Amino acid sequence: MPLVHLSDMIGHAYRHNYAVGAFGVGNLHFLEGIMQAAENRRAPVVLNLIESHFENQDFEILMPAVTAAARRAAVPVAINFDHGTSPASAERGIRAGCNGVMVDTSALPFSDNLWQTRDIVAMAHACGITVEGELGYVPGVEGENAKNHPGELAYTSAAEAAGFVERTGVDCLAVSIGTVHGKMKGVPKLDYARLAKIKEAVSVPLVIHGGTGLSDDQFRKLIANGVAKINYYTALADAANRSIRENFTAERKGSHNALLTGVRDAVREEAERCIHLWGSSGRAAEVLAQCRPWHDVEHVVFYNVPATISESEITSILREGRKSLEAIPGVRSISTNRTIQPGGEYRFCLSIRLASKTAIEVFQNHPAQQRFANTHFWPVVTDHITLNLEES
Template structure:
């Protein structure tokens, strides 16, 4: 996501981060991006997790992203805690946002700094938010109560400098949900923030803005636009049309055409925001998101199979909770006469995790106190897929 947004920021266009809540949304968003040959961000908002099981949804999101021929990033939107960010990375997100904008500046900096330190150790970029974008009307509005708090240039400079965030979501007059009346955006404030920071900026609450307002946002440093309410409204209108037609007969017929309607709205936004046609150049300039397999083969001194099993159970519990660890497999050789009898396979989300995992206190405690004392005879190698070089 960092490569994608850096390209958009430098080239003067914005990438859509479209929140999905179902497979229709997932497939429709990707179809719209494919039609426009554009990079796209699949966004999963923690406030939507009551609509779907995040853990069940992520394998489908990852599979769809792998199948796409355009650049795709998978992003946690509006996470609430450091734990939310760790969980999302371990499930497959390669961009995270933990929203602490409702806290004081000092508290926001503290939490954001913790997230940045953890996520950068996994090779994952972080979006922070400063100021407050409230909700006004619509499906998502109740998740963002309160009044607007505009982002100040002084606080933005301090926040970005002390946290090391990669992108900043700013408050310049947009709202979550639907706009009431004609929106008035503070482009002067946005211009000053962009000049002060020089990093990709993010707009939350993209629904309801005019074409010209979108263009002015992008001209002043916005490289990522979050978009959900209008997609939801598009899907709702299509379902209502199916009902009113009198031809709907059951659940699947109610959803007829919803995917296509979402794809059309996604493509319209992408073209408006200038992303169309950039897929190939972004692919050429971006690092592929490839996992690393941390493989250990070993013999256990002084432990029988039951002892190794107990160690493996403990290891899976401890190691799988470390940031950037996607999967932990403990195995036993099929043939008794093989040179090594046991193995670990720990899948890292990114090459950066090799170092952060090695130095993580939970890994060190398990390795030094439990594993290494009985596994003096071992081989450890880190592998990356030959795919994409």
């Protein structure tokens, strides 16, 4: 089960002078192509779920496939919720199964960006989740032409970066040194001197957004100056689009499946090229050996209620409780069950899946949980046993 802590994976890349690819998962073809590339190259990989893509796909439906791909992989994988628009976005990503979040408040004034990021860090770290901050503004939208989304690029200041990292507690920092999201005309001019100063000023790995269009030499210089994670989507989408256009030209336009033939391989080839270039190829074994495995946990209560309490009454109590419990950060799912074998010691079970062991304490101490438990649940429970379980 090589789903690992994102901060550990990026930290390994940072210490060993290479970069991990954080590849945007546009759909299942992208997911399969990215995972095949990582497996072929024996490389750690980050699966990036980009919030702006959710207009065209159901995030909660896609996430089980992403999680399944990560858990069955033979290489280390982390799942990152990318470019969320609010703290609620981060909570949504954590609830769905991501073990890293990035909420982009970089367009805000420095102080607002700092305070909002700090609040997200406090919430996410309490659940064991890695947080990426962004300082400076990288214009554009993933997968689209940058000129269609104009915005003034704001470069990251080394002095502000030092204060931002120290005061927010982010695990890694996305910086602005000349790249843009999406496609741009010409070759970006990157400020390596600025990047070197930022690396000296902060103690966390650096992240580059907008990797499409950079030359091999530019990537090497970025990595030499502390970049340990590179977000990459537009070039994958371009490769997929070329494959579809070629199929259309080849008179395959009568079949939807025929048009998609080769898309997965096109994504795989581009991802493999990047993995090799960025130095993560062949690193899977050492990353697995040095990174903590990631496990969800379950907080399970087996219990009984008096004969005077009907099943419909306890169902009603739990239905109301679910509404408040599901809103607690770190809660991923809640299920209520009853035993079917006669003569069992306990008749009912309440199971709450949490993001990590760290999230157990957050859940138990949360006012919503304590209010539900002390006011509605424990008063009707006669006897019970509580277990916290982790997959072995």
